[in-house]
Amino acid sequence: MNPLNNAASPDASVLTNGSGAAAILSAGIGSFALAVLACAGDKLEAVKNSLIFYKPTGPLSGVTTTAILIWLVAWGILEWRWRNRTVGVGLISVIALGLLGLSLMLTFPPVVDLF
């Protein structure tokens, strides 16, 4: 038996996993939002223009600022909902890592050029 997972051990968990799961999933959501916004800004002129928050930096300023806001809002909501709950963190981690993997692909220019 793995002592790390032994619920009867003296080190039994006092914190639920909800808070950690919220942080993990929101990081995946934030990264994916950044990738989708970057891809949309690259393909659609109207989106690109609307993402110019700071002219010298161009659309990158809007892409990153909006993605960070989405990440923090998602984190806040998930933390509020899951803080004291035990959730299926295995599935949540897979989803979060899947979103992060998609984000890496969606920002890679040869993949973006396929759309």
Next chain:
Amino acid sequence: MEITARALWTLVHGLGFGALYLLACSGALVQIYRLTTSAAPLESTPGQERFLKFYLCAMCVLAWVAVLTGAYVIYPWYRATPPPGTTDLSIFPQRLLMSSPATVGWHSLGMEWKEHVAWFAPISITMVTFVLIRYGRDLRNHQQLRSAVLSFAVISFVSAGSAGFFGAMINKYAPVQGGPTIQLIQGEEK
């Protein structure tokens, strides 16, 4: 020995913040890997725990400062548009790279990817830091959380490494230059 203000900023961004983050990240990866794979609980003193928290927070600061200086200080110089009729593109790195088929890929693939992928590093490491600080010793009871944290830390390292690689190569072919010249050491004529 002198350096331009823009070159100095690029040096601070890449070597100061970026490279230091990569070094710190490699150390953190070892510690997180030990935490994740160790069968027996890793005992640490309160002092060691405080140091780990400080180390992780410092990594977060480095990662965020690296991307923010990159996006808001260096990148505007990189993507600046030259006035019509400009033939010397040496202070317009993006246009210099795009002016030759031999170098255009450093912009169209290198910079286009780097400017976005770099942001996954601070987002990921902020999450890793939050989870490690919030759970502390209790993390030993959450194996799946530990595994996810390790995966995100690896991706943070890879993202920062990719951005750093392309940044170094782009600066080799089209260095960010210009601005006031700063004299570092007065040389002697031979």
